[in-house]
Amino acid sequence: MTANPHDWLNAHGDYLYRFALSRLRDPHLAEDVVQETLLAAIKQPNFAEQSSARTWLTGILKHKIIDCMRKQVREIPASELLQDEEANMDDFFDQTGHWVDKPQVWNAPEDSLQQQQFLTILQECMSRLPQKLLAIFSMRDVDEMENEEICKALQITPTNAWVMLYRARMALRKCLELHW
Amino acid sequence: MLNCKQTSLLVSQSLDRPLTVRERWAVRWHLFICVYCRRFKQQLLLIQRQMTAWQTGSTAQSSVTLSESARKRIAERLDTFN
Numbered sequence: 001m002t003a004n005p006h007d008w009l010n011a012h013g014d015y016l017y018r019f020a021l022s023r024l025r026d027p028h029l030a031e032d033v034v035q036e037t038l039l040a041a042i043k044q045p046n047f048a049e050q051s052s053a054r055t056w057l058t059g060i061l062k063h064k065i066i067d068c069m070r071k072q073v074r075e076i077p078a079s080e081l082l083q084d085e086e087a088n089m090d091d092f093f094d095q096t097g098h099w100v101d102k103p104q105v106w107n108a109p110e111d112s113l114q115q116q117q118f119l120t121i122l123q124e125c126m127s128r129l130p131q132k133l134l135a136i137f138s139m140r141d142v143d144e145m146e147n148e149e150i151c152k153a154l155q156i157t158p159t160n161a162w163v164m165l166y167r168a169r170m171a172l173r174k175c176l177e178l179h180w
Numbered sequence: 181m182l183n184c185k186q187t188s189l190l191v192s193q194s195l196d197r198p199l200t201v202r203e204r205w206a207v208r209w210h211l212f213i214c215v216y217c218r219r220f221k222q223q224l225l226l227i228q229r230q231m232t233a234w235q236t237g238s239t240a241q242s243s244v245t246l247s248e249s250a251r252k253r254i255a256e257r258l259d260t261f262n
Contacts (some may be wrong), residue, residue, distance in 0.1 A: 004260045013254070014245040021244060031250040035257055042261055089185060097183030103219040108226055118230055140196065141231040146197050158197070167193040173223050 005042050012054050016061050023065050023138050025127065033064040038075055040064070062143065066153045069172060075156045092170055104177060110169040123177035136161065139167040182210045189219045191224060 014036060020030035037060045043059075050103060094100055109115040136154065139145045145153075151161050182190070190203055199207065211218050246254075255262045 005261075006255060008257065009254060010249065017246045017250075018244050027247075029253070031246065034246070034250075035254045038258060039261055042228055042258070043195060056233060092188075093183075093185040097185035097214050099184050102216045102224060105219060106226065109230070115230070115233065119233070122227065122230055142226055144232075162189075162193050162196055165196055166189050166242065169192050169224055169227065170188070173220070176223070176227070 003074050005038050008038055008041065008053060008057060010038055012057055012083065015054060019061060020065055022123075023135070023142075024068060024133070025131065027066060028134060033061060036064050042118060059070070069139075070154055073135060073156070089167075089170070092174070095120045101174070101177070103173075106177075108168055108179060121176060121179045122172070125172050125179070128175060129171055131166055133168040136164045138171070182206050184210075184214060184217055186210070188220055190218065191221045195224065195228065225235070 013034060016034045020033045020074060023026060024030050024033065037057060040060050079105075092100055104162055109118040126137070129137065136150060139150050139153070140147070147161055149156060150156075151158055154161075189206055190199060190207050193199065194207070211221065
């Protein structure tokens with residue numbers, strides 16, 4: 001079959017755009033990576049071997065998104081990245097290391113409606129994360145990338161990655177506690 | 181003895197790397213005596229489970245679309261390449 005990039009744009013453009021927007025948040029960046037993805041797809045001759053165009057295009061898109069995130073993370077001052085494990089968590093813990101706001105009991109979502117509500121709040125909370133934390137959290141918990149891959153992609157140390165993921169999860173948890 | 185701050189960091193890291201034997205026992209002991217950190221761990225696991233569900237579901241369902249102008253711009257760019 002002859003692959004027609006315009007068909008890809010028509011059939012999968014919105015999907016790819018949503019995917020990119022959920023990771024990058026900036027509509028212009030998201031549009032750019034969709035365009036780069038389709039241009040890269042044209043250059044790859046072995047499309048016919050792929051089972052699903054959407055899966056294949058999403059695979060290319062993920063790489064483009066990671067390139068984009070890497071640039072964003074590189075712009076973070078080194079001083080901010082290199083904070084150690086005792087990083088400032090004063091909002092969450094008092095001087096003796098006890099919770100300032102003690103975690104409350106959550107009702108786990110039981111049916112699909114509750115699950116949808118939970119996800120809506122979770123996404124809203126994610127959208128409030130600082131971009132660098134959203135980037136690394138998306139890679140780990142949404143794309144389920146291995147830590148090694150993340151460190152390589154973002155050029156950070158494992159300790160940096162663990163601390164950033166910790167901060168992201170602490171912020172998300174607190175936001176969910178307030179709104180769920 | 182770990183405090184809650186140290187425990188929460190290790191609980192988070194347990195999602196990203198295998199803890200050492202010593203760390204595992206220290207966390208287990210703290211969780212045994214601390215209901216708040218037990219809740220914290222349950223909540224992190226819940227978020228992680230829901231994220232997996234989100235990945236498969238919501239990208240397909242959301243109603244956000246490429247703007248017409250962006251779609252046109254991309255289409256033109258594709259033409260210059262063909």
